[in-house]
Amino acid sequence: MAFSKKHILGLGELSAEEIKIILDTAESMKEISTRDVKKVPTLKGRTIVNLFFEPSTRTRSSFEIAEKRLSADVLSFSASQSSIVKGESLLDTARNFEAMGASIMVIRHGMSGAPFVLARQISASVINAGDGSHEHPSQALIDIFTIREKKGRIEGLDVLIVGDILNSRVARSNIFGLRKLGARVRIVGPATIVPEYFRDMGAEIFYSLEHALENVDVVIMLRVQSERKTLEYFPSLREYSGLYGLTREKLRLAKEDVIVMHPGPINRGVELTSEIADDPGAVILEQVANGIAVRMAMIYLVALGESL
Amino acid sequence: MGVLIKNGRVIDPSQSLDMVSDIYIQEDRVREISKRIDTPRKADTVIDASGQVVAPGLVDIHVHLREPGYEHKETIKTGCLAAAAGGFTSIVCMPNTNPINDNASVTEYILLKARTEGIVNVFPIGAITKGEKGDELAEIGEMCEAGCVAISDDGMPVTDSGLMRKAMEYVRPFGIPVITHAEDTGLSAGGVMNEGFVSTELGLRGIPAASEEVGVVRDIILCELTGTPLHICHVSTKGSVRLVREAKKRGVKVTAEATPHHFTLTDKLVYGYNTDAKMNPPLRTQEDVDAILEGIADGTIDVIATDHAPHSQDEKNVEFDLAPFGIVGLETALSLSLELVEKGIITLDEMIKKLTVAPSEIVGIERGTLVPGSIADLVVFDPGMSRTVKAGGFFSKSRNTPFSGWELKGVVSNTIVSGKVVFSRN
Amino acid sequence: MAIKKKIQPIEDGAESFFSGIIDDIPPERLSSLIVIGIKTRGEYLGKRLVERISERTGKDVTFGTIDITLYRDDFENRKNWPRLRRTSIPDDVQGKNIILVDDVLYTGRTVRAAINSIMDYGRPASVKLAVLVDRGGRELPVQPDYAGISIETLDNEMVNVYLEEVDGREEIEIIKEDGV
Numbered sequence: 001m002a003f004s005k006k007h008i009l010g011l012g013e014l015s016a017e018e019i020k021i022i023l024d025t026a027e028s029m030k031e032i033s034t035r036d037v038k039k040v041p042t043l044k045g046r047t048i049v050n051l052f053f054e055p056s057t058r059t060r061s062s063f064e065i066a067e068k069r070l071s072a073d074v075l076s077f078s079a080s081q082s083s084i085v086k087g088e089s090l091l092d093t094a095r096n097f098e099a100m101g102a103s104i105m106v107i108r109h110g111m112s113g114a115p116f117v118l119a120r121q122i123s124a125s126v127i128n129a130g131d132g133s134h135e136h137p138s139q140a141l142i143d144i145f146t147i148r149e150k151k152g153r154i155e156g157l158d159v160l161i162v163g164d165i166l167n168s169r170v171a172r173s174n175i176f177g178l179r180k181l182g183a184r185v186r187i188v189g190p191a192t193i194v195p196e197y198f199r200d201m202g203a204e205i206f207y208s209l210e211h212a213l214e215n216v217d218v219v220i221m222l223r224v225q226s227e228r229k230t231l232e233y234f235p236s237l238r239e240y241s242g243l244y245g246l247t248r249e250k251l252r253l254a255k256e257d258v259i260v261m262h263p264g265p266i267n268r269g270v271e272l273t274s275e276i277a278d279d280p281g282a283v284i285l286e287q288v289a290n291g292i293a294v295r296m297a298m299i300y301l302v303a304l305g306e307s308l
Numbered sequence: 309m310g311v312l313i314k315n316g317r318v319i320d321p322s323q324s325l326d327m328v329s330d331i332y333i334q335e336d337r338v339r340e341i342s343k344r345i346d347t348p349r350k351a352d353t354v355i356d357a358s359g360q361v362v363a364p365g366l367v368d369i370h371v372h373l374r375e376p377g378y379e380h381k382e383t384i385k386t387g388c389l390a391a392a393a394g395g396f397t398s399i400v401c402m403p404n405t406n407p408i409n410d411n412a413s414v415t416e417y418i419l420l421k422a423r424t425e426g427i428v429n430v431f432p433i434g435a436i437t438k439g440e441k442g443d444e445l446a447e448i449g450e451m452c453e454a455g456c457v458a459i460s461d462d463g464m465p466v467t468d469s470g471l472m473r474k475a476m477e478y479v480r481p482f483g484i485p486v487i488t489h490a491e492d493t494g495l496s497a498g499g500v501m502n503e504g505f506v507s508t509e510l511g512l513r514g515i516p517a518a519s520e521e522v523g524v525v526r527d528i529i530l531c532e533l534t535g536t537p538l539h540i541c542h543v544s545t546k547g548s549v550r551l552v553r554e555a556k557k558r559g560v561k562v563t564a565e566a567t568p569h570h571f572t573l574t575d576k577l578v579y580g581y582n583t584d585a586k587m588n589p590p591l592r593t594q595e596d597v598d599a600i601l602e603g604i605a606d607g608t609i610d611v612i613a614t615d616h617a618p619h620s621q622d623e624k625n626v627e628f629d630l631a632p633f634g635i636v637g638l639e640t641a642l643s644l645s646l647e648l649v650e651k652g653i654i655t656l657d658e659m660i661k662k663l664t665v666a667p668s669e670i671v672g673i674e675r676g677t678l679v680p681g682s683i684a685d686l687v688v689f690d691p692g693m694s695r696t697v698k699a700g701g702f703f704s705k706s707r708n709t710p711f712s713g714w715e716l717k718g719v720v721s722n723t724i725v726s727g728k729v730v731f732s733r734n
Numbered sequence: 735m736a737i738k739k740k741i742q743p744i745e746d747g748a749e750s751f752f753s754g755i756i757d758d759i760p761p762e763r764l765s766s767l768i769v770i771g772i773k774t775r776g777e778y779l780g781k782r783l784v785e786r787i788s789e790r791t792g793k794d795v796t797f798g799t800i801d802i803t804l805y806r807d808d809f810e811n812r813k814n815w816p817r818l819r820r821t822s823i824p825d826d827v828q829g830k831n832i833i834l835v836d837d838v839l840y841t842g843r844t845v846r847a848a849i850n851s852i853m854d855y856g857r858p859a860s861v862k863l864a865v866l867v868d869r870g871g872r873e874l875p876v877q878p879d880y881a882g883i884s885i886e887t888l889d890n891e892m893v894n895v896y897l898e899e900v901d902g903r904e905e906i907e908i909i910k911e912d913g914v
Contacts, residue, residue: 002817012509021817028801028820036828037854040804070804089626111627112511113581120580121625132629134511172511197508300804304812 003301007119007126010135011176019177022297023145029300030293032069043072043303049102050076050129051094053109058264059129059138062288063106066295070303075102094118104302107131112169125302133167139263140173142294144181146287147218150259155182160212160254161203162244163222163271164233166193170263171222175203188212189244192233209244213253221246221262221271237270246272248279259283310334310350311727316357316688320364321661322677331362333684336726340680353729355722357688361656364664364676365397365428365685365723368638369487370462370541370565370613373399373430376417377406382618382705384418387638388426390616390704392731394638395720397685398429398668398675399616402462403440410435410446412454419455427730428723429685431457431673433487436475440464445475452482457671460487462541463588463633467493469526476534485537485563485670490523490548491589500629502575502590510578512628515590517545524548528555531562539670540564542615544589546599553608563670564603565611568637568644569710571600577710583624583631584710587617604662605653611667612659614641618706636704639697643716646691650717656691688722695719738910744882744895747904748779748866751882752786755833755864758880761791766859768796768832772848773819776836778899779866783835796830798823805847821851828856837895839865842876867906869893 003021011019032040048067052060060076067074077097094105104125107115112132119126130136148154159178165171165187178185179202187194188206199205206212213219224240234240251258260272260282268274276282311333318341319326330345331338368391374382382390391399401418403409409418415432422430434451438444440461448459459479465488466472476486496519501507503514524540528551531538543549543564552564569587574594577585585591603609617634624631645663649656668676675685697714699707723731759767764787771780777799784797801819834848845863852858864880869887885908887893892909896902 025818028818031821032804035854036856039854041850042804042806042809089622091625109627111629113628116581117625117627132511133513169511172509195508197505200505201509300818304815 004305006302006305007115008137008298008302009115009119009126009128011137011140011173011180012135016180019141019144019180022141022294022301023148025297025301026141026145026290026294029296030290032296033289033292039069039071041071042300043067043070046072046104046303047100047102048072048074048104048106048299049097050074051097051105051107052076052078052129053090053107053114054079054130056108056130058288059108062291063129063295066292066299069292069296070299072104072299090114090117091121094122098122098124104299125305127298127302130169132169133172134169135173135176136169137173138291138295138298139170140177141298142287142291143174143220143261143263144177145294146261146283146290147259149290150283151217154178157183157217158186158215159183159218159220160186160188160216161220161222162209162212162246163189164193164224165189165198165222166195166233167225168222170220174220175201186212186216190234190240209246209250210253213250216254216258219246219251219254219258219260221260223263223265224267224270241270245270246276248273248275251276261287264288309352309727310339311353311355311684311724311729312345312351313355313357313362313686313688314345316360316362318362318678319657319660320678321657322364322665323679325678326657331678331686333686333724333727336684338678338680338682338684341678355688360688360690360721362686362688363660364678365687365725366395366642366663367398367400367667367673367676368396368614368616368641369400369611369667369671370567371399371401371616371638372404372618372634373401373418374618375405375421376414380620380705383425384421384430385425386703386705387616387618388422388428388430390636390638390702391428392723392725393703393720394640395642395687395689395723396428396638397687397723397725398431398673399638400431400433400457400671402460403433403435404463408435408440409433409451409456410438410440412447412450415451415454415456428725429675431455431671433458433460433462435459436461436466436486437471442466442468442471445471445478448475448479449482452484456484457673458485458487458539460489460541462487462489465489465491465493465523469530472527473530473534476530476536476538480534480536484672485539487539487541488523488527489541490520490527492519492522495519495522499590500586501578502592504575504593506575506578510581512578515588517547517592517596520545520589521547521551524551528552528560528562532560535561537561537563542567542570542589542613543600543603543609544570544592544596546596549599549603549608553603553606556608563610564608565613566600566604566609567613567615568641569635571597571604572644572647573597573710581628582710583626583628584635584708586628586631586633587615587635588633601648601653604648610662611670612641612645612662613667614638616704618704619708620706624708635708635710636702636706639702639704640709640711640716642689642720643695643718644711646718647716649691684724684727686724687720689718689720691718693717693719740908740910742906744866744904744906748782748882751866751880752783755783755880756787756790763831764791764793764795766830768798768823768825768827768830770798770800770823770832770834770848770852772834772836772844773799773801774900775895775897778897779837780835783833783864796825798825800848800851802844802847802851805851807843807847823855826856827852827858830858832858832861833864834861835864837865837897838867838869838893839863839876839878839881840869840871840893842872842874845876846874867893867895
């Protein structure tokens with residue numbers, strides 16, 4: 001089976017097979033970053049636009065490097081310097097770049113579903129680099145890629161996601177992806193941000209971090225996103241980190257070879273202690289390195305499906 | 309001058325009439341209904357309604373006409389055309405124009421425009437509070453005198469219960485009802501669709517059923533307290549249906565409406581971030597739809613109204629969070645209501661009642677009946693004929709409908725207002 | 735559309751092809767030699783070559799594989815591109831002598847892509863090309879240093895090599911499509 005998607009909007013709409021193709025392709029891409037010349041000529045002469053309507057240095061840099069390693073011409077546009085201020089609509093902004101010859105658009109937007117507006121109406125391929133509280137497919141694919149690399153499989157693993165599930169696009173993408181590949185997913189956090197509806201998405205709900213940690217293979221810590229008004233859902237960061245902050249002691253409840261992941265940037269002392277962040281069991285920096293390979297794979301596959 | 313409609317199945321719930329007959333209209337009045345009215349009458353127009361239904365012109369008590377202020381979405385003229393094409397002869401329009409219809413001069417403007425440009429009857433609703441801001445009462449008495457048939461802050465529910473109570477008390481002597489868009493905005497704040505599994509998957513902020521139900525409870529209690537008739541707009545949840553049913557059982561003067569989209573569609577339609585599935589109250593779950601159908605069947609829901617809310621393509625063609633709430637409904641309502649008959653939820657007679665005499669009674673207008681001597685507002689439609697909904701062909705200025713492409717039964721052939729054929733389809 | 739097939743065996747398991755190559759390698763070069771197989775069938779032929787070298791000289795030669803997909807020049811034809819596989823060159827290629835191995839040499843475009851790819855790993859001292867079948871029809875100035883079999887073919891013919899490791903048989907197949 002070949003990958004035949006024109007867009008990557010979320011793991012919710014990819015099949016298990018398609019997710020596996022992305023992961024396998026990322027494995028091949030990872031090798032490129034080890035070469036003397038970290039670049040292949042594949043997308044020479046093609047233009048990719050990164051439309052970032054929400055600030056994100058990490059994700060944008062990672063996409064840019066990935067695009068450049070595939071030899072694409074890269075143009076990044078961020079909201080601060082943007083025409084949003086002048087009231088231009090998302091669609092008009094995108095159409096402008098399309099008129100300049102962009103064949104792939106990578107979009108990060110603060111509102112859920114924004115990439116769908118583009119995918120429906122422009123002819124370029126669209127990659128979702130995070131939309132509101134909906135999905136962050138590249139981050140979840142990186143998490144899943146890293147887990148697969150470390151554990152050799154996804155099927156049958158117990159993965160725990162900790163934190164603001166309600167407002168987290170990383171959580172949603174991970175739940176979709178991990179469930180499709182056969183992992184069991186637990187989620188834990190304050191009841192206000194761990195809604196019951198996630199049960200129907202196939203996640204097991206916990207409110208006690210200690211209970212949730214029992215025998216898990218992987219822990220994914222979500223960032224407490226104060227900018228996304230998480231704070232209206234619980235009384236204080238102090239209380240939150242007491243209940244849901246990951247410490248070495250609590251981590252002992254998990255499997256011995258547990259790996260700890262975090263999409264970054266870390267609020268040290270809130271989501272996890274420094275001793276865990278810097279622990280060899282934590283794979284946080286490997287996630288960053290894998291990010292380039294995974295994003296190269298996404299871009300490459302979308303480019304293949306571009307005119308389909 | 310006269311119009312003779314022959315051989316139609318005449319259904320008029322106001323006089324428990326359902327039989328194949330002829331109707332003769334002279335000037336602007338219904339003159340005679342009988343088995344056979346022979347020519348030569350002085351009919352300049354003869355309509356052969358064989359195989360079709362002849363009913364009182366439909367009445368929609370929940371329409372947004374957008375004029376003055378938002379003429380790019382709809383004007384009184386285009387809204388009336390859409391109404392006529394959909395079989396509606398009377399439409400009751402909400403006050404959220406710009407300026408808001410919160411004083412008699414705006415009311416008069418709307419009525420004047422409707423008289424000169426509108427082809428169906430337009431009855432305005434006045435705002436409850438000045439500028440629909442929820443701070444102080446609008447000049448309800450003057451608006452009532454100018455022709456407003458009800459008051460409502462539709463879309464901007466009055467959050468201060470004390471003020472809502474005062475409005476209901478104040479309006480009582482004027483004999484017009486209060487129409488409420490029941491919503492506790494603290495519970496729905498920031499919400500853009502039904503709170504549930506679909507909103508969770510899509511990462512969209514939800515509007516819980518509770519936000520409507522808390523509003524319904526409050527307004528029913530204030531209705532009991534004040535004795536002012538209360539009409540609840542667009543009931544969308546199972547809980548609301550239950551609350552209205554219980555209140556009616558207690559004898560509370562409450563009536564309720566449901567829209568075709570709320571009794572037809574569920575929140576699954578939002579998948580793909582379809583902004584034509586964004587309205588307030590939002591599309592709910594199948595369980596809610598089933599409860600509304602039950603409410604329609606047992607009479608808890610008195611009225612079918614459209615909440616016709618036109619928005620331009622550009623306004624809808626944006627991020628889901630940014631898109632305005634609402635869809636157009638005038639040109640699809642009859643067909644979607646006929647589905648209720650097809651599915652055996654209600655009889656054709658009951659359906660027509662909810663679209664004619666029932667809404668007329670709520671807002672106290674002398675419409676929705678074919679009793680000889682009454683104003684001759686009629687619709688002639690073929691309930692069995694199929695058509696494909698094409699938003700591009702709407703008479704409304706806007707195309708924001710989720711029903712485009714649907715194959716629906718029910719085609720309006722003639723719409724008659726005050727004895728004049730204002731719309732006819734060959 | 736009629737398809738005409740002609741099948742001929744790979745005689746003696748391509749042994750003479752391999753020994754021709756090995757005879758040509760100066761013994762002092764063995765330590766700086768890297769055999770690189772072009773995926774898919776070049777990889778297996780390359781592996782066989784490394785085995786033969788080891789049998790005859792007792793030396794283990796470095797072996798690598800490349801997938802040239804990312805270096806293809808027919809982006810417009812990308813719908814038919816195969817799934818991407820991993821390139822693996824275990825040693826630094828800087829200053830090394832490389833033998834590039836593939837099953838069939840036709841237009842020369844694959845070899846061009848492979849050479850470009852290798853160059854991204856460093857600057858080898860030399861690159862030689864070994865192909866089991868040279869079917870002619872070059873579109874680029876590429877010639878093999880070692881060719882097992884030369885076959886005259888037409889543009890509307892396809893040449894496929896089947897190997898025991900992947901296909902369970904050892905054959906060269908020439909397919910002619912008529913009436914296209």
